[in-house]
Amino acid sequence: xxxxxxxxxxxxxxxxxxxxxxxxxxxxxxxxxxxxxxxxxxxxxxxxxxxxxxxxxxxxxxxxxxxxxxxxxxxxxxxxxxxxxxxxxxxxxxxxxxxxxxxxxxxxxxxxxxxxxxxxxxxxxxxxxxxxxxxxxxxxxxxxxxxxxxxxxxxxxxxxxxxxxxxxxxxxxxxxxxxxxxxxxxxxxxxxxxxxxxxxxxxxxx
Amino acid sequence: xxxxxxxxxxxxxxxxxxxxxxxxxxxxxxxxxxxxxxxxxxxxxxxxxxxxxxxxxxxxxxxxxxxxxxxxxxxxxxxxxxxxxxxxxxxxxxxxxxxxxxxxxxxxxxxxxxxxxxxxxxxxxxxxxxxxxxxxxxxxxxxxxxxxxxxxxxxxxxxxxxxxxxxxxxxxxxxxxxxxxxxxxxxxxxxxxxxxxxxxxxxxxxxxxxxxxxxxxxxxxxxxxxxxxxxxxxxxxxxxxxxxxxxxxxxxxxxxxxxxxxxxxxxxxxxxxxxxxxxxxxxxxxxxxxxxxxxxxxxxxxxxxxxxxxxxxxxxxxxxxxxxxxxxxxxxxxxxxxxxxxxxxxxxxxxxxxxxxxxxxxxxxxxxxxxxxxxxxxxxxxxxxxxxxxxxxxxxxxxxxxxxxxxxxxxxxxxxxxxxxxxxxxxxxxxxxxxxxxxxxxxxxxxxxxxxxxxxxxxxxxxxxxxxxxxxxxxxxxxxxxxxxxxxxxxxxxxxxxxxxxxxxxxxxxxxxxxxxxxxxxxxxxxxxxxxxxxxxxxxxxxxxxxxxxxxxxxxxxxxxxxxxxxxxxxxxxxxxxxxxxxxxxxxxxxxxxxxxxxxxxxxxxxxxxxxxxxxxxxxxxxxxxxxxxxxxxxxxxxxxxxxxxxxxxxxxxxxxxxxxxxxxxxxxxxxxxxxxxxxxxxxxxxxxxxxxxxxxxxxxxxxxxxxxxxxxxxxxxxxxxxxxxxxxxxxxxxxxxxxxxxxxxxxxxxxxxxxxxxxxxxxxxxxxxxxxxxxxx
Numbered sequence: 001x002x003x004x005x006x007x008x009x010x011x012x013x014x015x016x017x018x019x020x021x022x023x024x025x026x027x028x029x030x031x032x033x034x035x036x037x038x039x040x041x042x043x044x045x046x047x048x049x050x051x052x053x054x055x056x057x058x059x060x061x062x063x064x065x066x067x068x069x070x071x072x073x074x075x076x077x078x079x080x081x082x083x084x085x086x087x088x089x090x091x092x093x094x095x096x097x098x099x100x101x102x103x104x105x106x107x108x109x110x111x112x113x114x115x116x117x118x119x120x121x122x123x124x125x126x127x128x129x130x131x132x133x134x135x136x137x138x139x140x141x142x143x144x145x146x147x148x149x150x151x152x153x154x155x156x157x158x159x160x161x162x163x164x165x166x167x168x169x170x171x172x173x174x175x176x177x178x179x180x181x182x183x184x185x186x187x188x189x190x191x192x193x194x195x196x197x198x199x200x201x202x203x204x205x206x
Numbered sequence: 207x208x209x210x211x212x213x214x215x216x217x218x219x220x221x222x223x224x225x226x227x228x229x230x231x232x233x234x235x236x237x238x239x240x241x242x243x244x245x246x247x248x249x250x251x252x253x254x255x256x257x258x259x260x261x262x263x264x265x266x267x268x269x270x271x272x273x274x275x276x277x278x279x280x281x282x283x284x285x286x287x288x289x290x291x292x293x294x295x296x297x298x299x300x301x302x303x304x305x306x307x308x309x310x311x312x313x314x315x316x317x318x319x320x321x322x323x324x325x326x327x328x329x330x331x332x333x334x335x336x337x338x339x340x341x342x343x344x345x346x347x348x349x350x351x352x353x354x355x356x357x358x359x360x361x362x363x364x365x366x367x368x369x370x371x372x373x374x375x376x377x378x379x380x381x382x383x384x385x386x387x388x389x390x391x392x393x394x395x396x397x398x399x400x401x402x403x404x405x406x407x408x409x410x411x412x413x414x415x416x417x418x419x420x421x422x423x424x425x426x427x428x429x430x431x432x433x434x435x436x437x438x439x440x441x442x443x444x445x446x447x448x449x450x451x452x453x454x455x456x457x458x459x460x461x462x463x464x465x466x467x468x469x470x471x472x473x474x475x476x477x478x479x480x481x482x483x484x485x486x487x488x489x490x491x492x493x494x495x496x497x498x499x500x501x502x503x504x505x506x507x508x509x510x511x512x513x514x515x516x517x518x519x520x521x522x523x524x525x526x527x528x529x530x531x532x533x534x535x536x537x538x539x540x541x542x543x544x545x546x547x548x549x550x551x552x553x554x555x556x557x558x559x560x561x562x563x564x565x566x567x568x569x570x571x572x573x574x575x576x577x578x579x580x581x582x583x584x585x586x587x588x589x590x591x592x593x594x595x596x597x598x599x600x601x602x603x604x605x606x607x608x609x610x611x612x613x614x615x616x617x618x619x620x621x622x623x624x625x626x627x628x629x630x631x632x633x634x635x636x637x638x639x640x641x642x643x644x645x646x647x648x649x650x651x652x653x654x655x656x657x658x659x660x661x662x663x664x665x666x667x668x669x670x671x672x673x674x675x676x677x678x679x680x681x682x683x684x685x686x687x688x689x690x691x692x693x694x695x696x697x698x699x700x701x702x703x704x705x706x707x708x709x710x711x712x713x714x715x716x717x718x719x720x721x722x723x724x725x726x727x728x729x730x731x732x733x734x735x736x737x738x739x740x741x742x743x744x745x746x747x748x749x750x751x752x753x754x755x756x757x758x759x760x761x762x763x764x765x766x767x768x769x770x771x772x773x774x775x776x777x778x779x780x781x782x783x784x785x786x787x788x789x790x791x792x793x794x795x796x797x798x799x800x801x802x803x804x805x806x807x808x809x810x811x812x813x814x815x816x817x818x819x820x821x822x823x824x825x826x827x828x829x830x831x832x833x834x835x836x837x838x839x840x841x842x843x844x845x846x847x848x849x850x851x852x853x854x855x856x857x858x859x860x861x862x863x864x865x866x867x868x869x870x871x872x873x874x875x876x877x878x879x880x881x882x883x884x885x886x887x888x889x890x891x892x893x894x895x896x897x898x899x900x901x902x903x904x905x906x907x908x909x910x911x912x913x914x915x916x917x918x919x920x921x922x923x924x925x926x927x928x929x930x931x932x933x934x935x936x937x938x939x940x941x942x943x944x945x946x947x948x949x950x951x952x953x954x955x956x957x958x959x960x961x962x963x964x965x966x967x968x969x970x971x972x973x974x975x976x977x978x979x980x981x982x983x984x
Contacts, residue, residue, distance in 0.1 A: 091279075095282070095287055130277065
């Protein structure tokens with residue numbers, strides 16, 4: 001139903017008769033697949049107007065003294081839930097500009113939410129447990145996704161035509177940890193794109 | 207190098223001691239130095255280790271502080287929200303709390319909070335911080351090395367770094383230096399490009415910088431010796447630099463002089479003790495060698511003097527080997543002196559009589575000659591024991607020698623001051639103190655009787671007969687040996703004249719040396735006619751006719767004039783030239799006889815033949831052949847004594863002459879010791895009575911009887927008698943009366959050359975004192 005709605009919206013808004021899936025394969029310089037890389041596609045280089053909805057849950061749980069998932073893609077304005085599944089308490093925070101929040105010590109089974117009001121990167125940490133780190137990528141395009149364990153992500157129903165596509169990873173060497181993909185247009189049907197990125201060693205205790 | 211024993215010994219001993227001492231000193235020094243070096247090395251290494259620990263602790267402390275800050279939630283919130291004021295106050299707070307020099311944050315975007323970014327090389331710092339979590343190390347801020355500690359600020363991603371810095375300044379280094387037991391000099395070196403520079407202290411020497419560079423390059427972690435004037439041991443300990451491309455090092459230096467300082471008094475003590483010891487050894491060696499060398503020097507000097515013939519003796523001062531050597535030397539010197547005296551005595555004395563010998567006499571005479579004043583003479587005399595061989599035969603050799611010795615003693619006793627020596631077996635020599643020969647002559651004559659008094663030999667009196675020969679010389683005249691020779695000749699001359707005393711007569715002596723050459727001149731004279739014959743006629747006392755002549759050889763020498771025949775004939779006999787002379791005379795006589803014969807005068811030619819030729823058969827054969835060839839009528843006049851010399855051969859030769867019809871005449875009968883026995887044996891034709899008897903006829907007496915008896919004896923033996931030296935008519939008369947056959951002498955004629963003889967014979971006429979009738983009656 002969501003897909004249908006999206007499709008409807010797309011047809012309604014863009015007037016585009018066709019769309020295509022874009023599958024991006026991200027690999028590191030060593031040839032290994034890079035998981036948790038976010039691929040963002042901007043048709044005609046423009047952010048998506050209107051509300052965006054992704055089919056996955058906007059949720060970062062704390063389980064086994066870890067954030068899960070490590071990487072979450074959410075649209076601007078999304079309320080992200082932070083359920084504490086551990087027996088210990090956590091103090092979840094982010095100092096990321098625009099999306100600064102702090103959920104002070106809260107216990108098991110407590111669920112808190114935080115609104116991601118600005119597109120960008122939200123680095124999340126726990127003030128109690130240094131090694132707990134995760135990232136939320138707040139996007140302003142409906143065409144985004146993160147790579148799976150095989151470093152592959154498929155962005156569906158990208159309108160046919162010119163696009164700007166970027167790949168982002170918190171440890172990617174590059175301006176704003178981003179890299180612009182070589183693809184400039186998307187045709188109908190499935191398209192494949194491969195990208196090689198260089199990753200830094202993450203700082204801190206991971 | 208050193209000519210003196212003393213110097214040699216002193217230098218040797220002192221040198222050896224100094225050498226040994228030097229070895230000891232060097233050994234001590236080396237031991238001390240190596241010991242000190244080892245101690246310093248250990249201390250350096252220990253300090254290095256301590257430094258490592260301190261560095262680690264300090265790093266840890268800073269690290270802890272930095273991390274504490276970087277984890278502080280509020281601080282992280284302040285950093286993440288770019289709350290500069292809060293961040294700055296936070297780092298300042300911590301800086302003060304930890305007593306840090308500097309504390310600041312560096313954002314991942316290069317923003318620096320808490321420090322003026324112009325004070326540091328931000329880009330290098332950022333790169334270093336970004337390259338490694340918690341990067342730390344030495345880094346320069348304001349050109350001053352600091353120890354930097356960083357800690358990442360994670361919120362939760364890396365937003366920046368907390369950086370703490372502690373100055374590595376002099377104070378720090380001094381604190382480090384104080385940790386060491388020994389005086390260390392600590393410096394931090396950092397690399398600037400290729401060069402290493404000392405950041406905090408006064409500029410280090412280029413040598414130290416080079417040394418550090420080398421040590422860092424070679425990664426040598428042991429202390430090593432740096433020789434830059436003052437030696438020092440240096441430990442170069444690498445320190446982590448923030449910028450890994452560069453290096454930093456802690457350099458710990460300890461001067462060896464400092465390490466050696468505690469030992470300096472010891473070394474000084476060793477050297478002073480050594481110098482004192484060397485001085486003592488030198489002094490002792492000097493004294494000892496002086497004790498050794500002094501007597502040796504004295505011995506050396508004495509030996510030189512002994513060599514020069516001086517009378518030496520060295521003082522014996524010790525009873526060691528040198529003392530004994532001195533004693534031996536003295537003994538040896540004395541023995542040498544004794545032997546020398548003995549040798550001198552032997553050399554200058556006659557061994558048998560103990561009287562001075564010829565050499566001693568010559569010396570004495572020579573001394574006398576050189577010390578003679580003008581107008582003075584050295585007079586010496588030779589005293590010959592007469593008939594010494596007979597005396598010796600009578601009393602034996604030993605006693606005869608005693609006789610000579612006693613005679614010498616007697617002369618010395620008689621005239622004190624005389625030098626009396628022995629010249630030959632039987633001749634003594636006296637060197638007179640008187641300087642005038644006439645005085646000596648008079649005194650010698652006066653003393654002669656007392657000197658000839660019999661001497662007591664072996665308890666029995668022995669008669670002494672002596673003859674004196676005297677000679678004198680002024681110093682310019684002749685030398686000693688010639689003077690002695692003259693005295694000896696004087697003695698000979700005295701004996702020849704049967705005198706008792708004679709002064710050397712140089713005129714009578716002539717120059718015998720020149721006579722030797724006379725013989726070769728004589729042979730030359732035979733050839734060139736300087737020799738010739740004179741003939742003395744013989745008168746037949748019965749017929750009054752000249753029936754024979756005696757050929758007499760004469761020599762008109764070109765420079766010396768007419769030479770006496772007895773001179774050169776005698777010499778020809780002595781030198782073996784008589785044969786040649788006689789051959790000449792013979793040949794000439796035969797030739798002259800032929801001339802006389804040609805002139806109508808038939809005379810018997812008498813030729814004197816030396817006794818030396820009578821036993822020469824070769825001569826006889828030659829003469830016989832010559833006579834036979836010429837048909838000559840010859841008579842050989844020989845002296846009776848000559849025949850006696852070698853009677854057997856002589857008589858055989860005479861027999862051969864008789865066979866050849868050559869007459870033989872016995873010459874000079876009566877002058878020698880005539881033996882009737884031989885006279886009987888000799889088959890002579892004529893006997894010539896010596897003129898000594900004939901001239902005495904005039905005075906009458908026993909000579910007349912002697913002549914008469916001789917004439918009678920000769921006649922009874924079948925010989926004719928010729929009287930020589932007839933000088934008066936009275937003698938002729940006497941001879942006629944005695945029955946003498948022939949007369950020869952100046953009253954008849956002198957010897958005449960052939961031409962004169964021919965004239966003489968042509969004119970000959972005589973009125974004999976006793977007429978023919980008496981001749982007939984005889």
